Amino acid sequence: MQHKFKSMHEKNKQTSNKELYSNINKNKKKEEAARKTFLETVSEQLKLPSDILVGAPIITALGRNEVCIENYKGILEYNDTYIKVLSKIGTIRIEGKHLNISYFTNDEMRITGLVSAITYITQKD
Template sequence: MRQRSEQEDGTRRYRMADAANLPKDVVLGVPILTLTGHYEVNIENYRGILEYTEQLIRINVRSGQIRITGKSLEINYYTTTDMKITGKVEKIEYS
């Protein structure tokens, strides 16, 4: 019996959410990033803060990590579901 890979399972859930017109962020637990210019990032559906300096903020999400690099980065607020980061955002990477 063949086991499904994590990617196949994620693709299947994505198609099911799409077919049922359900919000994908809720069904899949994926993060939502809202970037306002180069100076503000809002992140929803994160799991934790892994690293926090003025040049790098690493966030744990269900599918891996998000790395935000820049200058004068600051987490203005965070709750169990969302956070706001300000500063000069130079790069956002997913891994």
């Protein structure tokens, strides 16, 4: 009687890869959590808002006629009814009438016009 043995190499290889990649993902999540905790700790010690250190956008609405956006990455779309701005946390959409970017620098912009809505469109992981 002759026995045939199936190789378990491929199955073991797949299992090993799954374990390896899951460990890598776990380590990345731990590093991100540690980094956030570190940034929060630093911001608390310096008595600074954590948004500033993380690079989150700071949006200041002055009535309905002016919006200032700090810590943005770029302008995605721009016309007189809406302006889409890219930030670290996603897209910010300003809607209204007669919208105009009155000035902008590398990290700050001022939008004027009749603002009707500010919408945050977050990035999906």
